[in-house]
Amino acid sequence: MQIIVIAGFLGSGKTSTLKNMVSMLGYKDPTRLAVIINDFGEIGIDTSVVSTTGIEPVELVSGCVCCQLGVDLIKTIQDIYNRYRPSTVILEPSGVANPGAIKEVLSNLKGIPVERITNLVLVDPIRFELIVDIPVIEEGVAVADILVITKTDLVMDSEIDLLREKLRNLNQRAKIVEISNIHPATLISLIGVLKNEE
Amino acid sequence: MRNNSLHPEVYALSVTLTLDHNYRALLTDFLAKVADRLEERGYPLVGHIKLAAQNAAGGVFYASIVDKTTGPQCQGGLNELQRPATLKINAILYQVEKGVIQEIIDAELKSLR
Numbered sequence: 446m447q448i449i450v451i452a453g454f455l456g457s458g459k460t461s462t463l464k465n466m467v468s469m470l471g472y473k474d475p476t477r478l479a480v481i482i483n484d485f486g487e488i489g490i491d492t493s494v495v496s497t498t499g500i501e502p503v504e505l506v507s508g509c510v511c512c513q514l515g516v517d518l519i520k521t522i523q524d525i526y527n528r529y530r531p532s533t534v535i536l537e538p539s540g541v542a543n544p545g546a547i548k549e550v551l552s553n554l555k556g557i558p559v560e561r562i563t564n565l566v567l568v569d570p571i572r573f574e575l576i577v578d579i580p581v582i583e584e585g586v587a588v589a590d591i592l593v594i595t596k597t598d599l600v601m602d603s604e605i606d607l608l609r610e611k612l613r614n615l616n617q618r619a620k621i622v623e624i625s626n627i628h629p630a631t632l633i634s635l636i637g638v639l640k641n642e643e
Numbered sequence: 644m645r646n647n648s649l650h651p652e653v654y655a656l657s658v659t660l661t662l663d664h665n666y667r668a669l670l671t672d673f674l675a676k677v678a679d680r681l682e683e684r685g686y687p688l689v690g691h692i693k694l695a696a697q698n699a700a701g702g703v704f705y706a707s708i709v710d711k712t713t714g715p716q717c718q719g720g721l722n723e724l725q726r727p728a729t730l731k732i733n734a735i736l737y738q739v740e741k742g743v744i745q746e747i748i749d750a751e752l753k754s755l756r
Binding site: 489 | 713
């Protein structure tokens with residue numbers, strides 16, 4: 446089983462990316478794909494959006510899976526594995542989650558043959574400068590396996606180049622991919638990078 | 644007073660209301676107005692405000708705002724508008740007190756009802 450974590454700050458485009466990815470993968474069967482969505486608020490909204498793809502996500506609300514709900518996350522993944530044995534689990538953590546802390550939480554998974562955990566961290570090119578001082582942003586970029594620059598339809602190529610440079614300074618190892626959820630075809634590059642990780 | 648904590652404040656609520664064919668404009672305006680009111684009181688939008696409207700006939704209308712310049716983004720849609728819809732609102736914002744978020748959202752919500 447592989448686990449894909451789609452992390453990123455509030456409004457970076459996680460839910461739209463997840464929805465488009467699930468649509469493109471075309472898996473409706475829970476033995477192929479399971480989705481877990483963590484909403485920090487008491488009322489989950491993202492689940493309603495993703496369920497329009499035909500996948501019924503498991504919802505974890507009222508807290509963050511990187512801290513308060515860490516134990517619930519482990520239990521949820523174990524339950525999903527015991528019930529369906531899916532080949533892929535996609536986790537969308539809350540936008541306030543620390544991707545580094547999620548990585549640590551997931552290291553507590555026992556008794557499940559996890560082949561690989563891939564950490565995607567989404568970056569909104571419009572607001573990166575405004576929010577980069579929030580500690581989870583820089584830390585999140587540093588632990589990413591794949592950095593995904595979203596909303597590329599809203600910025601100029603020169604701004605993306607500048608952002609790429611900044612991201613590269615924070616993480617030399619991660620692959621950097623650009624997408625626009627308005628144009629789902631741009632996610633083909635992301636799916637391709639994920640497949641190459643396999 | 645600005646909340647300088649590195650932790651966000653959360654305000655979430657769920658209400659039932661009947662929407663007409665103009666619901667897209669109404670709900671996206673609602674989000675834009677909340678962002679305006681926050682800014683007028685000195686709180687830039689750092690975080691997001693999301694909403695989802697759903698009724699028994701199926702379909703979900705979803706809108707969110709994360710940035711005032713790009714404005715609200717929306718997707719999806721509702722079927723059979725004569726049925727009451729459940730509107731869920733979820734705000735997660737940095738640098739602003741929860742009481743302020745609640746006051747502004749509740750006040751703007753009154754204009755939707």
